[in-house]
Amino acid sequence: MKIKTLVAQLPLAVAVAAASTGVSAESLTVVSWGGAYTESQVEAYHKPYTAETGTKIISENYSGGVAEIKAQVEAGNVTWDVIDLEKADVIRACDEGLLVEIDPADLPDGDDGASAVDDFVPGGLEDCGVANIVWAKIVAYDESQFSGNKPSKMVDFFNTKDFPGKRGLKKTPKVNLERALIADGVPGGKVYEVLSTPEGVDRAFAKLEEIKEQVVWWEAGSQPVQLLADGEVSMTTAYNGRIYNAAAVEGKPFTIIWDHQFAELDFFGIVKGTKKLDESMKFLKYATDTKRLADQTNYISYAPARKSSIALVTDKMMPHMATAPENFGNAVPVDHAWWADNQDELNERFNAWLNK
């Protein structure tokens, strides 16, 4: 009987499999967001680091948030060493005591001799994180879905009459409320002031309500690209690097609207309780030095977070960076401190609004 042999062979198979899953001591687990972004990091940081030090880098993906880090730290079973986080998550995780504090004095100087504190872009050094890239939350559209008039302003996202088609939006109030207010006529610089009043919040939700029925909500960074590619939406909010990759590498007819982009930073942090603290620190310093940050721009259009690296970006890549002067014109900085205070209430209201 076949079952019998199957059952008889199971323990053996298990033993063999278990033996081969052992992770070598000379390795470091680096966690990031997956897709084109992780690939750029593998090329720019992981491979050269392994070549120089012999330490193998295991690349893991996650989709943001601090829940998984919290679970590991509280379990005392930390398997992630270095992690790539959004600013809001760096602040939150640091608050909760989940990340190792990093002294900026330990970081290498820029190639031009500037100290790390001077070399990183403003806001690029958090208590528990070192910025690696500047990216942007932008609006992108599929050229092939607009035969005549093409959208050119962020406001056009809310104009479904002149620019028909479904819209992709991230399932979160953050930045969406800001966009709605700007589309409703609030100047970029006044957004948080207006949002701090109950009327301002109502106004933002009212604007979102106008397009609610046309929206496909996404959660992970690779989804909006997929939504555009599948023709599920004609326009979507997205991260600039992912759209660049779809357009430049895969030849998709996607265009970024830089108008009213929301510039953001990503950070490397080290999970508290890692068994490889020294190695993690070594990798973090290596990956955020002038040369590595500059090199990463060859693989994805995210700008380096060091001023000394910006000087090394090629002319070919420069126009695709969020920080290029022609793209940065009316960029809106996200106010993370404001969000830390208001996210509980606004998330609740947003969820309730979604459900209605």
Add this chain to the structure above:
Amino acid sequence: MSTSVPTADNMQVNDPQLKGKLKKAERFLKIRALLLVAPLVLFVLFTFVFPLTEMLYRSIHNPILVDNMPQAAALIREWGQVELPGEDIFSEVGKALVIAREQKTIGRIGNRLNSEHSGMRSLTTKSARKLGKYTGDDYKTYMLGLDKRWGEMETWSAFKVLSSEYTMTHYLAAFDMQYNAKGEIVPQPEDRQIYIDMLLKTLKLSLMVTVFCVILGYPLAYLLSVLPSSKSNLLMILVLLPFWTSLLVRTSAWIVMLQSKGVVNSLLLYLGIISEPLDMMYNQIGTVVAMTHILLPFLILPTYSVMKSISPVYMHAARSLGATPAHAFIKVYFPQSLPGLSAGAILVFILSIGYYITPALVGGRTGQMISNLIAYHMQTSLNWGLGAALAGSLLIVVLVLYGIYNRLVGASQLKLG
């Protein structure tokens, strides 16, 4: 099936000595049976029941202030919520914030307070930084000068809610209620009410899924039960194959079928039945269709096994006594098949109100269910207390239904294939 077996109770035993021996033997058998079950029961208690209880405890347990600023928490508990607290509370809270900053617990305290009242995070972290340098002893004046929010009742009410080790605040939130600044229970502002709606929607969708399963499953179960076994066995495979196929496989199958450029839309467009793709995915339609598909075998199998045991004699009798086929079916056949049908329907209903994966993947904005909100609070907002309170409420609904199910059919009567 049980034949009557002699036991101490049902046998007319007059010999007291024999009676004692029998009792002893019986006790031995009882203990032996218990010992056989014990390892599994202990295992289930450890890996399942105990964690469940502990998680539910989180819905009322509220130790953050009691653990991190005990003196201040004790004073705030006594505060009447009528007027601003006095200097004693101000100075205790002020000192506690400074200590919390040194011990790096200020972020956690601030985040927890912030979920009761927006802005508390920045208020506490900023004030703690400045209070660290304060050397005077008039904390009240100093803190009121630092930030006007220290003079607001809402600020202190947030402290008050968190000052006791046990709280109802999460259960209130789970039913769209809250404490106001005076400590009274009031409804949440309308634009933040969601959980009752969500619970009702979950019940509505589950009911729809159950009804669809009954409509689709009952005739099929009937047909399977009356066909000759050579045919029914073959058709049964078609029912069982989906049952054995991975949930995620079936969910992705429905995405392939129903998305706007999916198989169904392409076919309908090709045939010229529609001119615009229909929205069948990422909404309630997607959730209900996929869940009906996934849960249908759970209705068919128990219904089928009951129908299989219904003798055709009754129907023949009813017909020969002059009943119309419809009449005979309604009066004679249907009541006999009801135990199987109700068992299946309740099982489908129980399983669907706890569904998470399918709504998360195909539900879009409108097809989300209560489980998705629980997951959101457990994984994203990290408001574990609220997540636990929602879980507790859902669990009560499920257990009540399970109780009914158990009463109706008995847990041991579950049939699987």
Add this chain to the structure above:
Amino acid sequence: MSLPVHADALERFTYYGVRFFCALVLLFLIVPILIIMPLSFNAEPFFTFTEGMLKLDAEAYSLRWYQNIWDSQEWRLSIKNSLIIGSCATVLAMTLGTVAALGLSQRHMPFKGAIMGLLISPMIVPLIISAASMYFFFTKVNLAQTYLGVIMAHAVLGIPFVIITVTATLVGFDENLTKASASLGANPRYTFFKVTFPLIRPGVISGALFAFATSFDEVVVVLFIAGTEQRTIPREMWSGMREQLSPTILAVATLLIVFSTLLLLTVELLRRRSDRIRGVVE
């Protein structure tokens, strides 16, 4: 039941109506599952049949998505994990469950209903609640993010199935057989392995297959308590489906369908065998 010769129009209508309706239901059940199989051989990264596929043009078909699975370290690890976790959880659930079922089916078992209710409850409690509970508790006792933790969690979820199938086999089990064995001088262990077990074996094995399938398909608990080293096939599918629904998912799905068909056929064979052994007449 066949259509009587003297059936009137209404009866005829009902007879064929029911059959037609059932055919539709069966199509509803099976078509979605079958349709992803050819699509997994799509040469293009789409989920619709391309013109080439409809014309059966060989160029329109490819094995590239299967190649993707094979080339991907993550998928290979997940397949290995699913097999390890599934088989260990099955062995655990099967051992504990079979022994308990033997106890439960004895006449003298006290609190039978309550214990049965308790043991079936992991199947009834919404998975999200079980998963969150285990996440907190396993974190505290250092079982989170370990193979053992996931195995224990999956074993608990599989236990209801083992209990249900094994107790079902034990209904109608003739206790006189074990008594006869004992009276002929066999010790209890010998009796179990030589008399009891062969009779309940089909139930035990199909219970085990159910438990294995449960673990093999489970994703919610894995989402909460597994670390990246314990990622299973459904966990990879979950992130694939949430992030980028590539036809690789369909290729994995196809492999899983083939696998579940094999499981199903095994269970069916066993069930019939068991019925035959126990003398249940079809």
